[in-house]
Amino acid sequence: MKSTHTDDATDLGELKTPGKWQGLLAVFNYRYLLKLIVSKDMKVRYRGSFLGMIWTYIKPLTQFFVYYVVMGIFLGLSKRGENYALYLFSGMIAVNFFTETLRQCTRSIRSNRGLVKKIYLPRELFPVSSLRVAMVHFYPQVAILFIFCVFSGWFGGVTPGRILAIIIGFINVAAFGLALGILFGALDVFYQDAENFVDVINMLSSWVSPVLYKWTMVAAVLPHWGLMIYLLYPVTASVNLFQLGFWFPTTSGTEALPPHVLINGGISMVVSLLVLGLAELVFKRLEGRFAQEL
């Protein structure tokens, strides 16, 4: 377009309402800032720490060994199926990713109140940066799992569908964690109960999902419709998807996973994205009051 230079106003754009809600996608316009906030969060997290990022390996491995020894050996679950260790680890990383995303997103608005109160930025920037930090902690766990899978013959059983399962599982759990995180992050501004509530959701999600035990144990006690809801619950669905993608290829293929893991996972992902949309609507209603409530 040719600028005629008769009207200076065109150079500066239209008159706009300041601080108007722009939606989650506006965060993409702030990629550079997002990157800086994520690296700041990482630095703050490991400030004064000698081991630093090594903790992201130590913590899940410890958790894994505790689970494995207690559930697998003491309670004898490891004898009930092939490669119990990989079964456990596949589900565990999905749940860990979810719980960390949700916990950090929920705190993100309140803990950045200095900025929220003083300078206008799309407020979704803070939950999204928490999601990114959780991803930084998630990837090393995937890497460890992947290495163990490869040594257990993963390449012998992998199919494109199973790789797709991992991708859908990741998107599903990230979208669901972010959705609840945005919702409770906004509510946390008004009632700090949100943080405690989220701890409860996290605890339930970790124990309800078939990470330590087999889904058949749940199927035995739930009615059919209850089982459907159970399998579509995004955290459960992602656990199953990760098991299908990481653990299942290492087995002889006779192990039981719930029927239609991939289809259920796809439906569950759509549900997660819808929940994300709903959470955004709530966020939109509340975010105008953030600055004065904090």
Next chain:
Amino acid sequence: MAEKKYAEKEKFDKKAALAALTPLEEETTPLMVQVNHVTKKFRLQKTVSLKDEFVRRLLRRKAPNDNNIFTALDDVTIDIHEGESVGLIGLNGSGKSTLLKCISGVQQVDGGFIKTRGHVAGLIEVGAGFSNDLTGRENVYLNGAILGMTKEQIDAAFDDIVAFSEIGRFLDTEVRFYSSGMYMRLAFSVAVYSNPDVFLVDEVLAVGDEPFRKKCAKRIKELKAGGTTLVIVSHSTKQILDFCDRAVLLSHGKLIADGPSDEVLSIMLNRRVVKVKEDED
């Protein structure tokens, strides 16, 4: 001496001054900030806990009244054009800072509307985006990005920012170890080099020692000369006279006067204030 002062005060007629206020000249430059019949209210109430609510019902007490509403801005209308520098003045609690926060978008108005054009950035509070755990260098980048600069813009302005802040060899030290003066200087430097189209300044020009304050004043005047639109909140008569051609007086959220800064200041202070033409330093 005291008597004389009293006499001077007597001579100034506030009402007459208000009536004789020089009308604003018609501006030909584009409108940058449009504040249109803006009202902003705050609810002065704490969060209620379940326990409090339960005890209240048990004792059959009345619910805390919802009338506890504070009107921070009441039907305020101001148009600010490109290149203008406007001072917002008034006593504490008059709504100046609230208005600035509404213009920056941090707070939303309850009635009327505000529109802005171009890139609006502010020195609402120096160092709001600073992180103690980052070095000076990292904070320059983080804050530049918060103020809406791209990486390229920060790279280009980086040397100027560091030179302006005078923090020298502490650049790669975590800002937690900075003295409060150094901290403020660095934060201020980032803000004054963020090159917004509309620059909002809230009572932050009292930064650092005398030489640094002079430098800041000089930089603000440079911005003004370069066509940046300024909106300044200040309690300092001198600063308002120095930086602003126009001032807006607010009292209890209402707009009392809008006109040439010396005249409006006179009305606020209830005494004649004269703008002294200063020499170029």
